[in-house]
Amino acid sequence: MLPRSVDAVVIGSGPNGLVSAITLADAGWDVLVLEAADTFGGAVRSTEGGGWISDRFSSNYPLGVASPVLRALELEKFGLKWAHAPLPLVHLLDSDGAAAAIHPDPEDTAKSIGAEHPGDGDAWLRLYQQYVSIREPLLKALLTTWPPIGPGVKLARKLGSAGELLRFARFMAMPMHRMGQELFDGRQGPAIIAGNSLHADAPLSGAVSGTMGWLLAMLAQDVGFPVVAGGSSAFSGAMVRRAERAGALLVSGTPVTGLEVSAGRVTAVHTASGESVLVERAVVADTSAPVLYGELLPQVLIPGGLRRDLDDRFEWDYPTVKLNFRLNGPIPWLAPEARSAGVVHLGGTADELVHLSADLDTGRVPSQPFLLIGQTTKSDLTRSPDGTEAVWAYAHLPRGVADDASAEKLAGRMERAIERFAPGFGDLVIDRDLQRPSTLESGNAALGLGAVGGGTMQLHQQLIFRPTIGLGSARTFVEGLYLGSSAIHPGGGVHGACGHLAARTALRDASLLGPLTRKLPTATLRHLQR
Numbered sequence: 001m002l003p004r005s006v007d008a009v010v011i012g013s014g015p016n017g018l019v020s021a022i023t024l025a026d027a028g029w030d031v032l033v034l035e036a037a038d039t040f041g042g043a044v045r046s047t048e049g050g051g052w053i054s055d056r057f058s059s060n061y062p063l064g065v066a067s068p069v070l071r072a073l074e075l076e077k078f079g080l081k082w083a084h085a086p087l088p089l090v091h092l093l094d095s096d097g098a099a100a101a102i103h104p105d106p107e108d109t110a111k112s113i114g115a116e117h118p119g120d121g122d123a124w125l126r127l128y129q130q131y132v133s134i135r136e137p138l139l140k141a142l143l144t145t146w147p148p149i150g151p152g153v154k155l156a157r158k159l160g161s162a163g164e165l166l167r168f169a170r171f172m173a174m175p176m177h178r179m180g181q182e183l184f185d186g187r188q189g190p191a192i193i194a195g196n197s198l199h200a201d202a203p204l205s206g207a208v209s210g211t212m213g214w215l216l217a218m219l220a221q222d223v224g225f226p227v228v229a230g231g232s233s234a235f236s237g238a239m240v241r242r243a244e245r246a247g248a249l250l251v252s253g254t255p256v257t258g259l260e261v262s263a264g265r266v267t268a269v270h271t272a273s274g275e276s277v278l279v280e281r282a283v284v285a286d287t288s289a290p291v292l293y294g295e296l297l298p299q300v301l302i303p304g305g306l307r308r309d310l311d312d313r314f315e316w317d318y319p320t321v322k323l324n325f326r327l328n329g330p331i332p333w334l335a336p337e338a339r340s341a342g343v344v345h346l347g348g349t350a351d352e353l354v355h356l357s358a359d360l361d362t363g364r365v366p367s368q369p370f371l372l373i374g375q376t377t378k379s380d381l382t383r384s385p386d387g388t389e390a391v392w393a394y395a396h397l398p399r400g401v402a403d404d405a406s407a408e409k410l411a412g413r414m415e416r417a418i419e420r421f422a423p424g425f426g427d428l429v430i431d432r433d434l435q436r437p438s439t440l441e442s443g444n445a446a447l448g449l450g451a452v453g454g455g456t457m458q459l460h461q462q463l464i465f466r467p468t469i470g471l472g473s474a475r476t477f478v479e480g481l482y483l484g485s486s487a488i489h490p491g492g493g494v495h496g497a498c499g500h501l502a503a504r505t506a507l508r509d510a511s512l513l514g515p516l517t518r519k520l521p522t523a524t525l526r527h528l529q530r
């Protein structure tokens with residue numbers, strides 16, 4: 001039986017929901033987490049059986065290692081253990097074996113990136129040095145507070161002058177394609193940035209796509225692309241234990257079906273089993289924006305402007321098709337570096353990937369898909385029996401194309417692509433299991449149309465435009481109700497920042513200064529969303 005009344009309900013136990021719950025419970029609040037699925041963790045879950053472990057959604061956690069929010073939780077004390085492959089990342093340029101590799105040592109990476117143009121190796125080292133010099137305020141600015149005034153000032157100081165600050169702002173706005181051209185002369189450097197950009201969905205010739213690729217590439221060099229020893233569920237398990245230690249109560253198998261609002265303030269949540277819980281202070285929704293506004297809130301309350309923004313302007317990121325393989329042995333890549341990489345990007349030059357990203361934006365299922373491949377046994381030997389390999393691969397369908405037939409078609413092309421870069425791959429497959437966009441969404445309602453990021457990461461749906469126009473905050477037009485999932489700034493990825501921001505905003509609003517901090521933004525938001 002659920003408690004009759006609590007200070008806060010967190011709807012959903014993805015990483016953002018769990019971080020919210022921890023932050024609120026650490027502040028002494030009485031917190032209840034209600035999760036629809038039978039297991040906690042959202043898109044941070046793995047399954048186990050017969051000696052095999054399979055990460056069902058997310059798998060590699062550079063953002064998790066680097067996130068100041070998650071680091072502060074000291075999850076290692078609650079059982080979290082990172083596991084690294086000998087090489088974090090290899091990008092395959094073409095099926096003749098050409099590749100670019102990120103090695104643990106930046107000097108070795110520079111050799112790989114400078115293979116065709118030695119100057120590109122030096123460019124890599126300069127790029128990495130600059131990142132290291134601004135890393136701390138940069139990650140804080142991106143992953144803790146919003147607006148990032150304190151970290152922003154520190155970042156400006158580190159950069160040294162107004163001119164450098166402007167140059168850096170310009171750098172961050174750049175499309176990936178232009179960034180690659182400015183930084184490098186050969187193919188390897190741009191390809192590494194392009195492959196990392198494609199972890200998000202900003203078109204490679206569109207604004208901010210460069211920053212997404214640059215940041216992930218720098219993180220790969222800095223902290224690697226680790227998996228979690230024992231599977232992704234061990235990551236969410238550590239967060240669950242941390243939340244329980246802080247005093248939160250977590251209940252799975254309990255979908256929230258509605259919210260009660262009285263005099264503009266959230267007062268209760270209702271569950272599918274017909275129970276209700278009264279809420280004294282706050283509700284944090286670790287759900288997608290369409291689920292919160294389209295399903296959980298009474299529809300008569302939704303302001304007209306917000307409804308139109310959701311119906312006509314809100315955009316999901318690319319639908320995902322994921323294959324999970326059990327293999328009889330390691331993939332026989334033609335490129336030797338790929339044989340010891342935790343993550344393989346397959347493949348193509350930056351120019352080819354610009355064309356692919358145009359296909360994804362114009363409704364064409366790519367004939368040569370770009371694959372993210374996780375060779376999890378390379379990082380963590382517990383993932384599969386001796387001599388075998390547990391491997392996943394995912395690729396994207398074009399925006400808005402999420403039907404099962406297209407997913408099957410893409411899956412076939414993905415397997416053929418691996419075979420081209422690693423002849424003999426097909427003979428190793430013991431079995432493969434396909435997660436289509438429909439499977440992903442039915443396993444987790446937050447993954448609309450199989451999207452991985454809670455909505456597009458393009459500039460027009462970032463910051464004050466995320467998930468729809470507003471103030472770039474977790475607040476909603478209902479007092480006490482906060483959106484705390486990847487639907488808000490800073491978006492997709494396992495970093496916990498969205499949940500942390502939502503919880504901090506809720507705590508501030510409930511403090512003695514609350515009437516001052518919440519009234520004006522809530523009134524402004526209501527005005528903007530009319």
Ligand SMILES: Cc1cc2nc3c(=O)[nH]c(=O)nc-3n(C[C@H](O)[C@H](O)[C@H](O)COP(=O)(O)OP(=O)(O)OC[C@H]3O[C@@H](n4cnc5c(N)ncnc54)[C@H](O)[C@@H]3O)c2cc1C
Nearest residue numbers: 012014015016036042043057058059060256485486493494
């Ligand atoms: C295939 C795939 C691969 C990915 N790979 C990576 C990766 O390698 N590295 C990385 O950093 N990120 C990766 N991501 C992205 C990352 O997993 C997500 O950005 C992150 O999990 C978002 O966290 P969240 O807490 O906002 O939402 P989620 O993790 O989606 O959790 C939301 C939770 O809310 C629950 N919920 C929804 N509605 C209700 C309701 N009405 N009642 C109760 N519960 C509800 C859901 O069941 C779910 O458990 C990947 C995502 C996918 C789908």
